[in-house]
Amino acid sequence: MTNFSIRVSGADEKEFRCEADDTILGGALRNGNGFPYECNSGGCGSCQFELLDGEVEELWPDAPGLSPRARERGRRLACQCVPKTDLTIKASFRDEYVPAVAPKKQSLTFVGAKQLTPDMTEFSFKASEDAEFLPGQFAMLDLPGVEGLRAYSMSNLANADGLWNFVIKRVPDGKGTAYLFDIMKSGDEISLDGPYGNSYLRTDNGREIICVAGGSGLSPVLSILRGAVQAPELEGRGLKLFYGGRGPQDICVHDIVAADPLLSSRVEVHTAISDEEAPGASEWTGARGFVHELVKNTLGDDIKEFDYYFCGPPPMTDALQRMLMLEYKVPAKQMYFDRFY
Ligand SMILES: Cc1cc2nc3c(=O)[nH]c(=O)nc-3n(C[C@H](O)[C@H](O)[C@H](O)COP(=O)(O)OP(=O)(O)OC[C@H]3O[C@@H](n4cnc5c(N)ncnc54)[C@H](O)[C@@H]3O)c2cc1C
Ligand code: FES
Structure with missing residues (x-):
């Protein structure tokens, strides 16, 4: 797979490689860099960077996390941009965003569902590798026929059985939840990229x-x-x-x-x-x-x-x-x- 050099100019200069099919945020985190972000879904705007040189493809050009004014000023969302060439960007990395568990892409098989309320179900998927994440983190699911990835938070704990569980609420007219609730059958495969998220359980303070x-x-x-x-x-x-x-x-x-x-x-x-x-x-x-x-x-x-x-x-x-x-x-x-x- 082709990959590109992403040169980061800013207070602390660095460079990392990003696969041609990966987002700049995904590439940065997979390489152990603390790129600030929150939702990984184009909604919050906290992964903004300035594109100084090179070309990107925007996966969701209308993502609400970037205002037209910020876009005019050359800003882009790292969670929605894939590199098309080597890039130079301006961004400030922070240590607290260095991932404790580096995100990776893998395939999951749908193995079961338990209805919790009329519109909320806990879905269970199985991977061939250990399920590695911290309590409170989320993963990006790539669902067949649905444009863009969807973020869902795990409801279980890391485990050696490869089980990833998610409590999901049906959204009226939502495309991702329509696939999960109405189309997906036992044994179907989806892709997962994760874990992501910084709101995980801290055990090192007294409160x-x-x-x-x-x-x-x-x-x-x-x-x-x-x-x-x-x-x-x-x-x-x-x-x-x-x-x-x-x-x-x-x-x-x-x-x-x-x-x-x-x-x-x-x-x-x-x-x-x-x-x-x-x-x-x-x-x-x-x-x-x-x-x-x-x-x-x-x-x-x-x-x-x-x-x-x-x-x-x-x-x-x-x-x-x-x-x-x-x-x-x-x-x-x-x-x-x-x-x-
Ligand atoms: C960090 C995080 C964790 C979440 N955890 C959970 C959870 O545990 N359980 C749960 O039920 N929900 C969770 N959500 C909400 C979930 O990700 C979906 O937004 C929700 O299920 C509705 O999806 P939908 O496809 O049915 O609705 P739709 O209305 O079809 O899509 C809604 C969302 O999909 C994304 N999206 C839409 N179009 C595009 C596009 N073209 N390209 C890229 N992205 C697009 C946007 O994020 C948008 O908000 C979480 C969201 C975030 C940000
Ligand atoms: S992390 Fe929220 S818009 Fe990119």
Whole structure:
């Protein structure tokens, strides 16, 4: 396979090689470079770089993570650009983005699915190699007939059986989820590239852990909680899960936690529903409102004392981040989150 030289000009100059069918972000991370990024999906804009010399192909020219103004100024998204020639780019690499597990591409076979709610299912795939990732990370799935890759977070832990599990929520008219829910059959093959993501479980500080998720954000927080209950460094540490859904039929977390003795003996679960019109809402006896309000009402004055892991749709993650940072001045280093663009 042809590969190209990517020369990085900036505070600390470097050069790496990138395969002709790889993104600049993928190439940088595979070579152990800390290229800043968040979603790897064209949505957040945090992987922007300046193209100084050479030619790229943009996989998704209309990706919302790049404004027309930034584009005019020569900026591009590293997660959506593939090199066509040797390149010189301007970017600032950061040590915290050097991958703990370098992403790699592999083939997966669909081996099973378990329905969790009317529109959320845990899908299981098997690879021929060990499944290597950290709790809370995600992978890019290349689904037959679907343009562009889709990011999904693993719900299980790294394992030697090659199992990659993902809790996925069906999106109305979504192309990727239509393939997963309606077309894919047992034994079908898809391609995976991963792991990616920086919001993985940290075991090296003394704070208790709060996991917060809305809807499909459940997948990575399940992985984080499963990792936390098995980490010797976190023995005895408090673990709380806050989960929000539209209506009672979305609230599957009590059953998931109850079915796992390790989780049920350690994890305190809090749930809320946000849609008064959802089926069964009038009989719901638990909390009502958005999940960030549930966090605030439950934790009270102690809210600054925890490490937070949160995932889900951007309106949910943004509301929680704003509340923690602006209202309670929780330091950024206590927050790890993924926004599901
Ligand atoms: C870091 C991260 C982790 C995620 N984890 C989960 C998870 O665990 N569970 C879950 O249910 N969802 C997760 N998502 C959301 C998921 O990636 C999909 O956006 C969602 O399933 C809808 O996909 P769809 O194809 O059905 O919808 P569509 O509306 O068809 O596509 C939506 C998404 O696909 C991408 N996309 C669309 N067109 C293109 C294109 N031409 N080229 C490239 N990309 C394109 C964009 O990211 C867009 O937001 C995650 C998202 C991110 C960013
Ligand atoms: S990482 Fe490229 S746009 Fe989010």
